[in-house]
Amino acid sequence: MTEHHHSTGEGATVSLVVGASSGIGRATAIALAARGDHVGLLARRVDALEDVARECRAAGAASAWVTSCDVDEDDEVAAAVAEGRGRHGRLDVVVHCAGIVTYGRVEEADAEDARRVVHTNLLGAMTVARHVVPVLREQRRGTLVLVGSLLGHVAVPGMTPYVVSKWGVRALARQLHIENIDLPDVHVVHVAPGSVDTEIYDEALDDAGAVNTPPPPVLPPESVARTIVRAIEQHRRSVQTSLVNQALIAAFTAVPWAWDRLVGPVFERVSHRSTETADREARRAG
Template identity: 55%
Template sequence: MIDSERILLVTGASSGIGRATALAAASAGAHLVLAARDPDALQETADACECAGAASALAVPTDIGLDSDVEALVGAVLERHGRVDVAVHCAGVAAYGRTEQIPAEVFDGVIATNLTGSVNLARHVLPVLRRQRHGTLVLVGSVIGHLGVPTMSPYVLSKWGVRALARQLQLENRDVPGVSVRYVAPGGIDTPIYRLAANYAGFQGMPPPPVRRPDRVARQLLDRVDTRRGRDQLELTNELMRFGFTVFPRLYDALVGPLFAAAARDLGAPLAPGPGNVLAPHHVREGGDDGGRARRGLGVLAVLRNVGRLVRGPRGGQ
């Protein structure tokens, strides 16, 4: 767990899991350096962290997909604190649509934030940790990094890549016992990523049940900082989905489309196509969770509504 002596770097700190992680560490009195693209939302998080008890909270506006930005970010941490104890990469964006429907710049933008951003952070943080002979890098993946799902190909590709990167970094840093690379894979989380995603599929995405609050994920994540134990998968349902994908691939392929339509799409919220927050940040108000469309459509009731719409659809001539 985090204590008041720790220096934490958190990316994606303006919302979702990143913001929740920053606030959880702040409550333990840690020193925080926070990164995200939106300077106003990032400063709001820094102010909230100081109110929550952080020893200090520095906001450094950063595009994690740009290596020069990440180099400057890590430099800012070292200039202020002289070391990095924990770096957590939570920044992430998503896009909905078939592979051929998603514009190249949007597809590449998802990869840049989720995967290239992970590489950039590792490139600049790990040499610091190795010089110190201690420290932890945490890469936040997704259960989707272990599966295939329809109409999310850039996100799927990026999260498979994050998992592969984490495994590679674990192998490369075995020679320094005090340096740890952790990978965690949440399931459905109530964050703004769904309503801010690029969308070329015509529907609003939503987190599949069971839907967890980001503060729960933040606690699970921080609990794994000081140990090499603990499951990478943060939900039992993740393990069940992985089992089906791996052991019964034909059955999985037959079921994933209808299940995704029922559990991960808000069929009552059609959307016009657009890049969402992939190419530029969209400021969102945080109230501890998404606080928007995703929360109103969470869980089993949302799934039941979708099932009803799917059943009625053919009879309505759609």
């Protein structure tokens, strides 16, 4: 087994992945398993987690376990973190990937959908951090990864609750960094994927009456997982998953007038398909 654990004590790295049942979380769990980590898998859907646990063991995990955990429930997060630490006496890596999407302008978004998006994406990340950071500080070492989004750096039309939540996740990561700078071996990593081909688009809480697709260029979740693992190993603070992200952020920052008038409307067109278009495509495929 390859050794990746750099803190006190024997054994493989102990990693928790929050939101591990699908998408980026699933791919990250398998990538950490391939290093020989002990991998704890957290999500609401235990049945899906059991499948991921089998994949992790097949990939080479030192061990893999599943825990039902809703990031909206503070006590569930507290219990899951305590269980993860209790299994091997420490936590080395925690990756927070849980998130949901809703579409629609701010006045169109259903109040409950908007609340769920902000609560899950932002307050869920804060809840995870609130229970993980004290463990890392007590150990005086360890890494917390918050998976944000390119949309935590730029503004786009028709996704206000999601964009606000991801800007908040980026702010949270920055706050955690400055609050823990006194411990050089406690690391907070913010990873910002662009478009990723995951189930999050199929499961979107859509208030805009469209079928949603990730705007191009689209990365597979396995590519994002590799970026996350490299960021952990290199103790990076903030990472984009592609050069396209960097170019879009630069345009948003340098020429906001052009972004607002040109890039925003283009994004809206490429990230939505009308239900009529989707029906036509389904009939053509069928």
